[in-house]
Amino acid sequence: MESTVSFLGSSIEFASKTEAAQLLGTSDAFSESMSAFDFSAKNENPFKNTEKDYLLFAAEQAKEWSTSDINDTKEVMKKIEEKVLKLGLKLKLPNTITLVLSTCAEEGGAEGYTRENYIVFKNKPSEHLFLHELWHIISRENQSLRDAAYEIIGFKKTGRIQFPAELESLRITNPDAPFIEHTIDVEIGDETKEVAICTMASAPYSEGSFFKYLMIVLYEATSIDGQMTLISSPPYAIDKVQGFREKIGNNTNYIIHPEEITAEHFTMMVMESDVKSQQQIDELKALLQK
Numbered sequence: 001m002e003s004t005v006s007f008l009g010s011s012i013e014f015a016s017k018t019e020a021a022q023l024l025g026t027s028d029a030f031s032e033s034m035s036a037f038d039f040s041a042k043n044e045n046p047f048k049n050t051e052k053d054y055l056l057f058a059a060e061q062a063k064e065w066s067t068s069d070i071n072d073t074k075e076v077m078k079k080i081e082e083k084v085l086k087l088g089l090k091l092k093l094p095n096t097i098t099l100v101l102s103t104c105a106e107e108g109g110a111e112g113y114t115r116e117n118y119i120v121f122k123n124k125p126s127e128h129l130f131l132h133e134l135w136h137i138i139s140r141e142n143q144s145l146r147d148a149a150y151e152i153i154g155f156k157k158t159g160r161i162q163f164p165a166e167l168e169s170l171r172i173t174n175p176d177a178p179f180i181e182h183t184i185d186v187e188i189g190d191e192t193k194e195v196a197i198c199t200m201a202s203a204p205y206s207e208g209s210f211f212k213y214l215m216i217v218l219y220e221a222t223s224i225d226g227q228m229t230l231i232s233s234p235p236y237a238i239d240k241v242q243g244f245r246e247k248i249g250n251n252t253n254y255i256i257h258p259e260e261i262t263a264e265h266f267t268m269m270v271m272e273s274d275v276k277s278q279q280q281i282d283e284l285k286a287l288l289q290k
C-alpha cells in the first residue's frame with residue numbers, strides 16, 4: 001500500500017490506482033445484488049447490462065491519490081479522531097479500511113460510497129463526507145449495532161425483503177445498503193401499514209446518471225410463506241403518510257434508506273451540528289458510547 005495511517009484502532013490504507021482497480025473490479029454482495037436497471041445505468045449504457053460489464057467499467061474508473069490529497073485526508077482523519085474521542089464513542093471498526101479514489105462514474109457521479117471495507121471517493125473527502133461513509137463501514141461490520149441504530153428511527157428488522165418480479169427490474173441498488181431488511185410502521189388513513197423505503201427507477205434506462213430516474217417510495221411489505229415480500233400495489237408517497245417524519249426526525253432529506261438517515265445522524269452527532277430533531281441524535285450517541 002502506498003500509504004497507511006492508524007485511525008481509532010484501525011489501519012487506513014490509501015489504495016494505489018492498480019489496487020483500486022482490483023477492488024472496484026471484484027464481485028461482492030453489492031455487485032451480485034444489482035438489478036437489470038442498475039447494470040445499464042451504472043455502465044451508462046443500456047446494452048451493457050451484466051455484472052461483468054459493471055465490474056470492468058468500475059475498475060476503469062480507478063484513480064491515483066496525490067501526495068497532497070493523502071496529506072489533506074490524514075488531517076481530516078485527525079480532526080475526526082479528536083472529536084470521536086472527546087465524545088467518548090467506542091467505534092468498532094474493521095482492522096483495515098481502504099480508501100479508493102475513482103471518477104465515481106460507476107456510481108452516477110456520487111461524491112462517495114462504500115463496498116465491503118473500502119470507501120470510494122471522487123475527490124479528497126471533507127470531514128462530513130468521511131464521517132458519512134465511515135458510518136457505512138461501521139454498520140456493515142456490526143450488524144446488531146446497525147439494527148439497534150435503525151430502531152432509534154423507527155425501523156425494525158424483518159429479514160431480507162424480496163421484490164416481486166414486476167418491480168425487480170426497476171430496483172435501484174445502493175452500494176452502501178444493497179438490501180432492504182427493515183420496515184417501519186406508518187399511518188395511512190386510520191390504518192397502520194408496515195412499509196419499506198424503496199429506491200426505484202421511474203422508467204427503463206436510456207441515458208445519463210441514474211439519479212435522474214431515482215424515486216423514493218414506500219411499499220407495503222408482508223410475510224408470504226415466511227418470506228418478507230413487497231406488495232406490488234401502488235406505492236405510498238412519503239409526504240402522504242403519517243408518523244414517518246415523527247420517527248425518522250427532521251434532520252435530513254437524504255432518506256433513501258434507514259442506513260443513509262443513520263449515516264447523516266452519525267455525522268451530525270460527531271460534528272455536533274445544530275439539528276431539528278435532537279432526540280434521535282442523542283440516542284445514537286448513547287448507543288455508540290456503550
Ligand SMILES: [Zn+2]
Binds near residue numbers: 132133136176260263
Ligand atoms: Zn451513504
